[in-house]
Amino acid sequence: MDAVARLAESVREADTVVALTGAGTSTASGVPDFRSESGVWNRFDPEDFHYQRFRTDPAGFWADRVELHETMFGGDIEPNPAHDALAELAEDGHLHAILTQNTDGLHAATTPAELVELHGNAHRAVCDSCGRRTDAASVRKRVESGERPPRCEDCGGVIKPDVVLFGERLDERDLRRAREHARRADAFLAIGSSLSVEPAASLPRVAARSGAVLAIINLDETPVSPMADYDVRGDVTEVLPKLAERVEDA
Template identity: 55%
Template sequence: MADDRHGIDDIDGETLDAVAEAIRTAETGVALTGAGVSTASGIPSFRGDDGIWERHDPADFHRRRLDADPAGFWADRLSLREAIYGDVDPEPNAAHAALARLESSGHLDAVLTQNIDGLHDDAGTDRVIELHGTHRRVVCDDCGHRRDAEAVFEQVAADGDPPPRCDCGGVYRPDVVLFGEPMPDVAMNEAQRLARDSDVFLAVGSSLSVQPASLLPKIAAEGDSTLVVVNYEETPRDASAAHVHRADVTQVLPAIVERL
């Protein structure tokens, strides 16, 4: 199969101008980001060739596993965290920075993200809706108390005796959506409202294959929003997009910002 990936020099400048104009004239601008925005910061993707799920069994991180074997769940979760981050301290890249600039300049109302790494916050984006939660916190499964995750992971690694427990006696869990769990209602309801209200919707670095987040661009397009897809691979939403860029998000987004 031919590789149709492009560099920024291969993209028609008039097309980028058209995207910039759509963003400039939009009353409501929204972006949805996926793993492709984080890979440039050194974070591996979960799906695809050599993705995390090629090396780890997703069933180990199912809700049922946490309930039945919390100690085993946490031991595997520690291994997963090391596989994702290792010794890397990821920092925001040019795509994160471009989205933050779009927000600060009044052209973007919110970033909806499937990523759990917190890099949009680090880049300075104020309104980030984390559809899948965040790896930076843990939450007690009983009382709902939340705390910083780093100290908990350090405890698990040092003690070798998971699972970590809250003062109430409940088991802490990563503050992310586990396999077998629904998406959080508050986050999804707000994301759907923003998609419906958007005049321009940027779907960036996502395969748009995981529901229900993948439905957000569809909702936007059906509401006559200008849908822009930036992703190396084809997505199920390309046909309904006004503009599709099969190129590096860290090049396309800054190029659009320059035109604004």
């Protein structure tokens, strides 16, 4: 029996299954990753997207941010077979929560599983002063028509993309929820993530230490791979549909 078939058995036997997804889950949807050769940080300077820059030069930040958004999400991005497979697993009660590092909103569009967007959601914007949330598309339009920086209609504060910028802390509640899910998981699937940045690096370890079966599905080896029960190297858009099919078929 191959690894995917054995993993399918573990998923079926688990009461609580939790997935963590990273950039590799969305590259097949046309969303570029950050660190590879064709990645976003080869075309943009990460320094320009620091919270500190947002604070000191919000007009310049927003001009660059609109460009970054266009590069990342400008094409008509749609869920790919990896998202669909996770949605299918969730619909059939084999996946309970998705913790994602992605800000593209593609899980929200498809899955009924509980979703923790650890780095926020690029389709939303938030007032940095009062916390009022708005739709990011309309904010980007205002930026493009010259409103730099865009300001909150309620309090006049500067509006920020509702994503975690460099130099910004993750939302404490989201982090707590993610750790709780990792602790309670019987099976934990780390999908398309290099597991090199926090908290993605530690969540699979938390799950494994709490007794979960740990599976890593990624093109390349990760720092957590040596402790995984299943280390599946492959394209997530091929592995996940196969996994979902095996889980359903048995």
